[in-house]
Amino acid sequence: MLLMWLVLGACRPSATAGPSLVVIEGALVFTGDGSEPLTDHSLWIRDGRIHHLGPTASREPPPGAQVVDARGHSVLPGIVGMHHHLHMPGAPWLGETLPRAALACVVTTMQTAGAADAEREIALAAAIEAGDVPGPRIVPSAPYISGPGGNAVMLAPSSPDEARAFVAKWDERGAAWFKLYRHVEPSIARAVIEEAHARGRKVTGHLCSLSYTEAARMGIDRLEHGLNPATDFVTDRPAGACVPSRASKAALTLDDPRVAQLIDILVQHEVTLTSTLAILESGFPHRPQADPRSMAALEPGRAQEEQRRQEDLVASASGTTSTPKYWTLLTGFERRFVEAGGRLVAGPDTGRHVILGYGDQRNFELLVEAGFSVPQTVQILSANGAAALGLPDVGQLRVGWQADLFLIEGDPRRDPAVIREVIQVYKAGQRFDPAALLADLQGQVGLR
Ligand SMILES: [Zn+2]
Known part of the structure; x- marks a missing residue:
């Protein structure tokens, strides 16, 4: 068995097969449950799972174990990322580059x-699961479901029956999640949610034609991009119409009773919110x-285009609704949602200069800046995602659970930016070298 593992391991790029027991010793361990980290702890990995977790002094590693000296390092559960497209505008398939970037930057x-x-996407998820391609475990999605006005990669079922048939088809092919997009018609949204739930599948939405309140009452499982797309504060919106909503939120403050009301509805209906x-x-x-x-990883034409977009953005700073006040509202809403008992998860999205992996590390820094403690941030990025996906043994560092974890330099409570200093990544106990995963990506993202 061990021999087979070693042989298989040797075929896998950037992965290193190890001895049967790996002992990570003397680390600061964030378990992912939101509590303060365990100091000077050792974590043992055997057969892809966490075999033991306890104070370093309490147990001597047996002879033959590979001991990793992790003094001065932190160990965190691998990120369970929740908005990780394998495409970006103008590039419908980036499945060769993005999973490597994600895994190198600790998304498992x-x-x-x-x-x-x-x-x-479904084929890639299977290839990764089989160990043929390095990358995070992928929970795949069906094609987007939108309505009149949606873009070319999206489908717009013309009747609830057609929507149900669409869900049946993609459920059978292995898509675990369905995503409603901005222009979806309410009757179609309702049919998708009902059919997906009847099949044990889940639905998320980047909404506009439906308010968050309407979608929560229909039974949607998750909402993307935090408060930003919410049309709940637009007055006189015709039913089912997608209308601009920024202005309706620009004047809003966190203490407005309508904010607490919306949070209450989401929490009552157990709707997960994705921070991006x-x-x-x-x-x-x-x-x-x-x-x-990220700019170095992007294909040069795309990087230059992004550079110009940023210059324009800075030049047009006046008159935009993207104000410091609005940013504070978005981050404050996420904090209030968690304080009220809501489940917040996170993902970077893919587009502009934001790519998987680096974007997840930036999310870590931004959630801390938004006022979440570091242990809470770890929980949002790992355990909460796993819970939303219904994965029973992923997202926390607990004995018997999958050994999905990573080592970083230092203590992120002192400086959240150490999330960028990744030393090693383990997925189901298999070790990956971040530098090797990233080596051939320079200038490639956006091409393949
Ligand atoms: Zn997206």
Whole structure:
């Protein structure tokens, strides 16, 4: 058995087969349950799972174990990312580059939240699961469902029956999630949600034609991009119409009773909210702009285009609704939602200069900046995602659970930016070298 594992391991790029027991010793361990980290702890990995977790001094590793000295390092559960497209505008398939970037930057499971090429996404998820391709575990999506006005990669079923048939087809092919997009008609949305639930599948939405309140009452499972797309505060919106909603929120404050009311409805209906601060930040002139690492990874034409877009964004800073006040509302809403008992998850989205992996690390920094503690942020990025996906043994560092974890330099409570200093990544106990995964991506994202 061990021999077979070693042979298989040798065929896998960037993965290193190890001895049967790996002991990570002396680390600061964030378990993912939201509590303060365990100091000077050891974590043992055997057969892909966490075999033991306890104070380093309490147990001596047996002879033959591979011991990793992790003093001065932190160990965190692998990110369970919840908005991880394998495409970006103008590039319908980036399945060769993006999973590697995500895994290198500590994403060990990801849900795509809308597919531009669902067939290839499902096939890639299977290839990764079989160990043929390095990447995070992928929970695939069906093609987007929109309505009149949606774009070319999206489908617009013309009747509830057609919507049900669409869900049946993609359920049978293995798509676990369905995503409603901005122009979806209410009767179609309702049919998709009912049919998906009847089949044990789930539905998320980047909405506009439906308010969050309407979607929650229909039974939607999740909402993307935090408060930003919510049309709940638009007065006189015709039923089912997608209308601009920024202005309706520009004047809103967190203490407005309508904010608490909306949060109550989402919490009561157990709707998960996906925070996508990394991509939202890229539209605010007062916020830091592109991560140089992402710009170097992007295909040069795309990177130049992005550079110009950013210059225009900064130049047009006056008159935009992307104000510091609006940013504070978006981040404050996420905090209030969690305080009220809501389940917040996170994903970077894919587009502009935001790519998987680097975008997840930026989300970590932004959630801390938004006022979440570091242990809470770890929980949002790992355990909460796993719970939303219904994965029973992923997202926390617990004995018997999958050994999905990573080591970073230092303590992220002192400086959240150490999330970028990844030393090792383990997925189901298999070790990956981040530098090797990233090596051939420079200038490639956007091409393949
Ligand atoms: Zn998206």
